[in-house]
Amino acid sequence: MSTIFAPFIWLFNRLEDLVSWILITFHDLLSPVFGATSGWSWSLAIIGLVIVIRILLIPLFVKQIRAVRNMQAIQPQIKELQKKYADNREKLGQEMMKLYRETGTNPFSSCLPILLQAPIFFALFRVLQGIALNKPEGIFANENNLILVDQAREALVVGVPIYATLINANETPSIPATISLTIFLILFMSATTFITQKQLIVKNSAPNNPMVQQQKILLYVFPIIFAVGGIGFPIGVLIYWSTTNLWSMFQQFWVIRNSPTPGSPAYDVWVKRKEEKQRKKGITPEPEKSAEPEQPPAPRQQPKKQPRGKRKKNGGKK
Numbered sequence: 001m002s003t004i005f006a007p008f009i010w011l012f013n014r015l016e017d018l019v020s021w022i023l024i025t026f027h028d029l030l031s032p033v034f035g036a037t038s039g040w041s042w043s044l045a046i047i048g049l050v051i052v053i054r055i056l057l058i059p060l061f062v063k064q065i066r067a068v069r070n071m072q073a074i075q076p077q078i079k080e081l082q083k084k085y086a087d088n089r090e091k092l093g094q095e096m097m098k099l100y101r102e103t104g105t106n107p108f109s110s111c112l113p114i115l116l117q118a119p120i121f122f123a124l125f126r127v128l129q130g131i132a133l134n135k136p137e138g139i140f141a142n143e144n145n146l147i148l149v150d151q152a153r154e155a156l157v158v159g160v161p162i163y164a165t166l167i168n169a170n171e172t173p174s175i176p177a178t179i180s181l182t183i184f185l186i187l188f189m190s191a192t193t194f195i196t197q198k199q200l201i202v203k204n205s206a207p208n209n210p211m212v213q214q215q216k217i218l219l220y221v222f223p224i225i226f227a228v229g230g231i232g233f234p235i236g237v238l239i240y241w242s243t244t245n246l247w248s249m250f251q252q253f254w255v256i257r258n259s260p261t262p263g264s265p266a267y268d269v270w271v272k273r274k275e276e277k278q279r280k281k282g283i284t285p286e287p288e289k290s291a292e293p294e295q296p297p298a299p300r301q302q303p304k305k306q307p308r309g310k311r312k313k314n315g316g317k318k
Helices: 002-034 039-056 058-073 075-084 089-103 109-132 143-154 175-203 211-232 235-258 265-280 308-316
Strands: none
Touching (some): 002 039, 002 143, 039 058, 039 109, 109 143, 109 235, 175 211, 175 235
């Protein structure tokens, strides 16, 4: 069994090396300004980690936007298939896969940024946990870097260690400060998750889209999951996830403002803004062709082959 998981364990260990290397690199750059044992040096190093990861994920974010648009566009066709093959799940699955191929839609592309961030999230969790337990992970375990583990253990953010959690608050130098900071960051992380999801649903989704109802469920589920799970997250992980939420919020705001989904409220605002700019330039605004979501090209219907006898009969008619 261990042989099967060996490649995954090796990859995860390399990810821990990468995460710890980025943290140490930013810490080395910030130490001359804030000090080697400053909580700000380590907190800003975690924010630097977010920036590096999110820049690397920009191409996947673009794919995610396209995937969401395509999924919204083909929802009417999916609904028709679900009605048609309600009693035949195998046939429904085959037809759905066929529709995805013909329209160039990948339903999993919308999840890629989150899925790829999850291993990084757990790698950071392990690195910070190693600091808390004085059992260094990643390149912190190198003999030359052991001093950094001691510096990280001494680092305090408003009197709270970066490895502290709400659960182990009684093991920190200041219990009230730890409880206050972790609760604030948990609420902030959950709130930014909610706002980011709501921004996407309210502003960038067509009102009559069936997919919106499914998204509304996730709108409340994700913040609850983060709020409950957050009690076991170290301060450093809470800083990481809160920062990545802020990045997502502003990145999404830019996309919704400049490239909204047709048929959405944001699209109507974009059209009005575009017309206003044209009027200021003395150009008569041209009406938009359609505010409805762009539908992918329908699969080509092959003409049905007629029986030979019927073809002869039709051919004989004048």
